[in-house]
Amino acid sequence: MKSYLKSTTFILIIFLVLGSIVTSCGDDAPEPYLLQKGDITVNVPAEGFIAEIDQLFKIEVVSVSDEGLTYEWFMDGESVSKIKTFEYMFDTNGVYDLNLVVKQGELQYEYPFTVKAVFSGTPPPPIEGASPYITKVIDYMPAVGQFTNKLPKYEEGDTQEIMNEKVLAAIGNNKKGMITLGGYGGYVVVGFDHTIQNIKGKRDFRVLGNAFYANTNPDPDAPEGGSFEPGIIMVAYDKNKNGIPDDDEWYEIAGSAHEDPTKELWYEKAKSNGNDVNLYRNYEITYYKPDENKEPVKDKDQAYATDAEYIKWKDNQDNTGYKVKNIYHQQSYYPQWATGDELTFRGTCLPQNGVDESGKGNYFVLYKFHYGYADNEINNKDDAAMDIDWAINSKGQKVNLPGVDFIKIYTGVNQENGWLGENSTEISGVEDLHLLQVDIDTRK
Numbered sequence: 001m002k003s004y005l006k007s008t009t010f011i012l013i014i015f016l017v018l019g020s021i022v023t024s025c026g027d028d029a030p031e032p033y034l035l036q037k038g039d040i041t042v043n044v045p046a047e048g049f050i051a052e053i054d055q056l057f058k059i060e061v062v063s064v065s066d067e068g069l070t071y072e073w074f075m076d077g078e079s080v081s082k083i084k085t086f087e088y089m090f091d092t093n094g095v096y097d098l099n100l101v102v103k104q105g106e107l108q109y110e111y112p113f114t115v116k117a118v119f120s121g122t123p124p125p126p127i128e129g130a131s132p133y134i135t136k137v138i139d140y141m142p143a144v145g146q147f148t149n150k151l152p153k154y155e156e157g158d159t160q161e162i163m164n165e166k167v168l169a170a171i172g173n174n175k176k177g178m179i180t181l182g183g184y185g186g187y188v189v190v191g192f193d194h195t196i197q198n199i200k201g202k203r204d205f206r207v208l209g210n211a212f213y214a215n216t217n218p219d220p221d222a223p224e225g226g227s228f229e230p231g232i233i234m235v236a237y238d239k240n241k242n243g244i245p246d247d248d249e250w251y252e253i254a255g256s257a258h259e260d261p262t263k264e265l266w267y268e269k270a271k272s273n274g275n276d277v278n279l280y281r282n283y284e285i286t287y288y289k290p291d292e293n294k295e296p297v298k299d300k301d302q303a304y305a306t307d308a309e310y311i312k313w314k315d316n317q318d319n320t321g322y323k324v325k326n327i328y329h330q331q332s333y334y335p336q337w338a339t340g341d342e343l344t345f346r347g348t349c350l351p352q353n354g355v356d357e358s359g360k361g362n363y364f365v366l367y368k369f370h371y372g373y374a375d376n377e378i379n380n381k382d383d384a385a386m387d388i389d390w391a392i393n394s395k396g397q398k399v400n401l402p403g404v405d406f407i408k409i410y411t412g413v414n415q416e417n418g419w420l421g422e423n424s425t426e427i428s429g430v431e432d433l434h435l436l437q438v439d440i441d442t443r444k
Contacts, residue, residue, distance in 0.1 A: 032067075035104040039064035040111060042100070049098075049115040051090045053239055057115070059086040061100070074099040090117035091248050093399035119239065123403045126194035132435035134172040137164040138189040138245065141338065143345060143411060144287050144311045145182030146329040146421045152179055154336045163337055171208075171429045178210060181231060182335075183323065183422040184285055184414035185345020189245065195237070195403040196388070196432045203385035203440040207233060207409065208429040209375030214365050218357045223265035225355075225365040230255075230373035231425030232348055232412040235391055238405040245406040251391040251399050252348065255372020258392070261351045266367035275352035275415070281396075283349035284316040285414060287323070289334050289341045299324070304419040306330070315414070326421055347410055354417040364417040371443060374409045375425045385433060387442040 041062045051057035061084050063069065073081040076097050080088065090096070100111040140163055142148045152166035167188060170177030181187060196205050213226035233253040236245040257264060261279045264270075271277045290311045299308035307325040311333060314320040325333060335343070353367045369376050370383075372390060377383040391399050407430055413423040433440060 033065045035069060035102065035107050035109070036064075037109045040100075040102050040109065042111065042113070044113065049113060051088075051115050051117045052120045053090055053093060053117055055089065055120075057086075057088050057090060057117075059098075059113070061085060063102075068104045070103045072101045072103075074101065090115070092393060093117055093119060093251070093401070094393040094395060094397045118400055119237065119402050121402065123195040123197065123237075125197070126432075126435060130194040130435060131173065131192070132432040133174045133192075134168070134190045134430050135193045136191040137168040137172065138191055138406065140164050140167045140179070140188045141186060141343070142180055142182035142335055143184060143186030143285075143343065143424075144313075144323050144333045144335075144422075145180055145186065145424045146326060146333060147180035147424065147426075148182045148186075148333050148335055149331050150180070150329070151426070152177075156336075158337050160337055171427055174429065176208065176428045178426055178428050181409065181411045181425040181427065182333075183287075183424055184283075184349060184411050185347060186424070187345070187408055187410035188427060189406060189408045190430060191245075191406045192432065194432075194435075195405050197403045197434055198388040198401055199434060200389070201442055202387070203382070203433060203442055204388045205404075205407070205433055206379070206385040206431045206438075207231075207374040207407075208379045208384070208427065208431070209377075210426045210428065211368075211375050211377055211379075213378070217365055218363060219269075219365075222269065222357070222365065223367060225266065225353075225367040228353065228366045228368045228376050229423045229425050230350055230353070230369050230376040230412045231409045231427070232350070233372075233374055233386060234408040234410075235388060235401065235404040236406040236408070237401045237403055245408075249406075250408065251393055251401065253372055253386055253390045254392045254396075254398075255376075255390070256370030257350050258348070258372070258396075264351070264353075264367070264369055266353065266355070267351070270351065270353060270355060270367070273355045275355070277351040279351060280317065280349040282316075282346070283414075284344065284346045286314055286342050286344045287334070288312045289338075289343075290332075292332055296325070304328075323422065324416065326419060328419075329421075345410070348412065349414055350412040352413060352415040352423075354413075354415050354420075354423060356418060361418045364420045366417065366420075366423065373412060374427060379428075382440050385438075385440050389442065 071084045096115045098113045211228045236249040296307035297309040299305035306327050309322040310325040311323040357365050411425040415423045
């Protein structure tokens with residue numbers, strides 16, 4: 001009996017010891033990793049993240065563990081990467097919202113950052129003998145207008161290339177001739193034999209037009225006005241040095257109405273006149289090629305009109321109508337070298353600045369914007385000159401361009417002004433102020 005008890009006791013002791021060992025091993029097993037927000041860290045420089053245009057940019061992420069984790073990067077709300085280390089090449093100047101989303105099962109944490117993409121360095125100075133004037137015309141397509149096919153003159157058989165050459169002959173190399181851009185959206189793209197430098201605190205180039213002041217405005221208390229047909233200016237820096245303006249290289253010069261149209265001195269006058277005084281940043285208009293042989297539809301109420309339903313148009317603001325042909329210009333108003341049966345233009349549309357001050361349809365005044373537009377000031381005045389630092393990107397952010405190689409100008413207002421016809425920007429040249437040694441301070 002004693003022998004049986006001893007062996008039973010021995011077995012029980014072994015069982016307890018083994019059980020203790022098993023229990024001890026179970027207590028020491030590691031718990032599954034559970035993500036905490038502080039487990040993810042990113043070293044942000046004191047000046048913030050700054051990326052150089054067209055250079056590989058990286059953000060390294062440090063994590064306590066990667067067990068069960070997924071990483072996804074979003075830029076301005078759009079997914080751009082699903083790897084831990086962020087790698088990207090920015091091609092457009094601006095400030096970007098970057099958001100890292102880290103997930104582990106149902107757990108999710110977000111880490112927001114901003115990245116400023118900038119150009120590095122400065123362009124080389126112009127070589128000796130560089131011209132301060134337009135040396136090439138990249139493209140020219142006016143919208144419909146009373147001077148289209150006249151300035152410059154279209155001749156049957158002229159191609160786009162020939163029309164570009166005619167534009168260069170008119171406004172290039174300091175010729176100071178005149179071309180029309182027609183109604184809203186019509187444009188010209190010009191280039192130079194060097195990069196126009198962006199000098200801080202100074203205006204960098206001047207756009208020549210044919211603006212002038214009214215001599216006898218019926219309203220003696222009216223702000224500055226006359227014939228001001230503002231064109232919006234776009235600039236491009238040839239960052240890849242391929243000799244052409246690529247789509248991602250364009251930036252818009254932001255004039256006074258870009259900042260706040262209501263601060264234009266004529267704003268309330270134009271509003272009371274029934275003008276559309278809004279600024280549209282994504283405006284679009286389509287003109288339809290007319291049948292030049294159809295019988296004109298005359299406007300009985302306005303003697304100047306020879307065809308009140310000449311060229312049909314519609315825009316993306318639910319507006320539609322016709323461009324009128326007047327008795328003073330009888331040629332086709334539709335660019336004759338354009339292919340297809342319609343023309344569509346897109347861009348920023350400025351408030352309508354034309355007012356019939358006579359109230360009888362015989363004295364229209366087109367009022368001057370504060371600054372920042374082509375054909376919006378007499379050529380020898382400071383506000384005919386532009387500062388490259390006024391350029392903004394598509395998000396409205398100011399950009400820091402080292403200079404510009406190409407300039408695009410397009411008519412910025414969609415408006416008819418009685419017998420005067422459509423608002424149409426006219427251009428007679430562009431000048432590099434620095435090469436001409438003209439010193440004009442920027443606006444304060």
